[in-house]
Amino acid sequence: MTKHVALIALTLSTGASALTVTGAGSSFVYPLFSKMFDQYHSETGDTVNYQSVGSGAGQKQLHDRTIDFAASDVAVPATDVAGYPGKIITFPDAIGAVVPSYNLPGVTASLKFTGPVLADIYLGKIKVWNDPQIAKLNPGVTLPPLPVTVARRSDGSGTTGVFTDYLSKVSPEWKSKVGSATSVEWPVGVGGKGNDGVSGIVKSTPGAIGYIELTYALQNKIDFGSVQNRAGQFVKADLASVKAAAASVSLPSAGIISITNASGSQSYPISTYTYVIVYQDQKYGNRTPQDAAALKKLLMWVVTKGQAYNTALNYVALPSSAQTRALVLISGMTYGGQPIAK
Template sequence: MKLQRKNRLRATALGALAVSGALVLTACGSDDNTESTTSGDKTAAASSIKCDDAKGQVLAAGSSAQKNAMDLWVKNFQQACAGVEINYQPIGSGGGITKFTQGQVAFAGSDSALKPEEVTASEEVCKGGKGINLPMVGGPVAIGFNVPGVDSLVLDAQTLAKIFDSKIKKWDDKAIADLNPDAKLPSTAIQAFHRSDESGTTQNLNKYLKAAAPAEWNYDDSSKSWEAKGGQAASGSSGVASSVKDTEGAIGYFELSYATASNLTTVKVDTGAGAPVEATTENASKAIAAAKVKGTGNDMALELDYATKAEGAYPIILVTYEIACDKGNKAETLPSVKAFLNYTVSDEGQKVLSEAGYAPLPTEIAAKVREIVPTLS
């Protein structure tokens, strides 16, 4: 009897373990690549994203500015489209373009449009075609700071240029004090951080300072590399944001999503408008909406107005492009690239941007990109 009872107990325990193991395996099996899900949001995403013939792995690389947006897009896309992996490496715009022109990735992300020599280089891998710029992500380049006792800070282009060029070295400098008469500014040394890697974020800050403070900023505004004197370097937007958070007296530049994630206060910019402008997605959208298309054909390179004084328009902005071949894409990755980019530029894909601290593309620009993506070949 005792033996039978032990056997029954053992069988019950094994049964419980089997059920438990099945639940664990089910949970592990329900990864981001599966179509079935119990979440209402995930089901909605899966039903509205068109996978078409997408399959296999797609390698992509570039801008770290769009990393947080790309993470959301990849998660949603892979939940909807089983058997597809979008592997995006946020190595910086310069690195992404290099990988693209060397044929190592299917598309690249860049915070600045291709230069003429980069277009020429792309013709080697885009057989019968060339690399084109497809705007996909908009947003403000926030200036985050870490000054104990200072919860609000206003700076203008001239003062920012002098800070990042090591010409203003203390937080209680008269130029800063004049812009912030009610702030209790300490005599703490300014620790200005910039990107160590080639970055379209750096280039867009360069363009803003060159356009809005030409007398104070004497550096090449087409360069993705940091050329100003002094300061400290950190890798990627996440590295700069982390350094600012960890360093008393620090200031640095990065996309708004990184400021939000690091709980950093950002500078309001005095543009000459009626009131200083805060770095928000709405205020960035006001500036991006005034952009003009300077590319030709299917190339959607934009010309931004960094010196805008429009009310409520935040001037330090960037637009991140996905760079792909208009013709000559690799047959094995083309269906997945088209399906993925069709999703990112869709209403649904653009809608998730504001939740992550980015600005959706202006309606007219998004509509043009939606026409171009299906023509990639």
């Protein structure tokens, strides 16, 4: 994936006005949104302009009210919600995985990692690939004495938020020294912008390791390892293991929950919901009732018919309970305090 912008530059006509729904944020969900929005145009003729700029940038643009919706793999931090100029709602649109991808010439076996080992790599404590901690997890694999090149995000990133949330759950040292956020003070590493940026570093650098969304690893043919889950099982990310992680928890009424380090022997431990964030009341700035209706129409499609495109791109479709919660939240959107007309 090398493109940062999914732009379907087409128009939605409502009377004499041409309307465009705009969104920005998560690169994690970009491959799915690119397909969804192209299909949405084919079915409806409506316009969608989505910019894959990272979850942090998407949240900022929504805060500044320069876009209609933000996409993010983590919720707006509770400490920041009050700073938005209106009430926001957050609901899931898909479920995916963050995987430890690597470039080790000559190593054909799929490597095993534990959370603490990944934390030590990103803390800079494990510096070479044949370190005893990695070798112990991978008996029989000849690991090269290559230096470990740590690749991480340089931008505000929901993928970072998910990865550091996981590391904070499995490594007390990581939690105390670095913590969890869309942007952190990295102890080591080379930064790349977006999932495609980190993918590019890993693919072009022997000895590199990076955390990327599953679809990027598969589409770029980058090796990635299995990760030990809470039950002690080493699990590789796929649709079944991500679905198992989501099934281990119930989505609350607020529409937001962390599913990293989920329980269950089949659960992949770095799984996550990815979300859409919008203002509950759509009457602000120069927005019209038609703008609000176009946005609501799109969002309803994304969490219903649009879910048909998740599986082929290695995202898990919303379970019925999450889909119902998303529909309730979208249905509660208003324009000037009144229900949005269809």
